[in-house]
Amino acid sequence: MKDKAEIYLAGGCFWGTEHFLKQIRGVETTEVGYANSQVPNPTYKDVCTGNTGAVETVKVVYDPQTVDLDLLLNLYFQTIDPTSVNRQGGDNGLQYRTGIYYTDKKDVPVIEDAIKGLAKEYTKPIAIEVIPLANFYIAEEYHQDYLNKNVGGYCHINPELFELARKTNEERK
Numbered sequence: 314m315k316d317k318a319e320i321y322l323a324g325g326c327f328w329g330t331e332h333f334l335k336q337i338r339g340v341e342t343t344e345v346g347y348a349n350s351q352v353p354n355p356t357y358k359d360v361c362t363g364n365t366g367a368v369e370t371v372k373v374v375y376d377p378q379t380v381d382l383d384l385l386l387n388l389y390f391q392t393i394d395p396t397s398v399n400r401q402g403g404d405n406g407l408q409y410r411t412g413i414y415y416t417d418k419k420d421v422p423v424i425e426d427a428i429k430g431l432a433k434e435y436t437k438p439i440a441i442e443v444i445p446l447a448n449f450y451i452a453e454e455y456h457q458d459y460l461n462k463n464v465g466g467y468c469h470i471n472p473e474l475f476e477l478a479r480k481t482n483e484e485r486k
Contacts, residue, residue, distance in 0.1 A: 325401025402469025
């Protein structure tokens with residue numbers, strides 16, 4: 314079994330998504346950036362125009378022996394409105410859509426099963442984009458670990474969910 318795996322998750326503004334995912338035991342590294350851009354090396358300003366097709370995304374490198382993809386996805390689902398199109402919280406625009414971008418085709422059945430399970434909880438259709446990762450451009454340095462650098466900074470994720478990640482870690486010990 315591989316000792317590291319990666320998945321790319323988009324859940325609105327990448328600041329909160331990254332901060333949440335970093336709380337999960339087994340997540341080894343995170344990096345925020347722009348996925349599936351039609352423009353090479355877009356800047357934040359470029360992405361905000363809506364003309365790049367890019368989505369604010371978090372690259373997640375994790376230890377699958379410590380946290381499996383199914384649990385990681387189910388925790389991620391807690392932080393988003395999976396029925397919302399191009400919007401999470403107060404963030405609105407193409408770059409704020411939700412998505413799961415994979416690099417390993419073996420992850421597809423796990424992702425599909427997780428989405429099917431999630432869909433049972435909603436009457437509206439699930440609006441999470443699930444496609445292979447085409448590209449990923451690292452965001453500017455000031456976006457990396459933003460909420461650690463700017464305590465109390467804007468985040469669309471309910472702060473109680475950060476405690477959910479910590480609690481889940483305790484239950485898995």
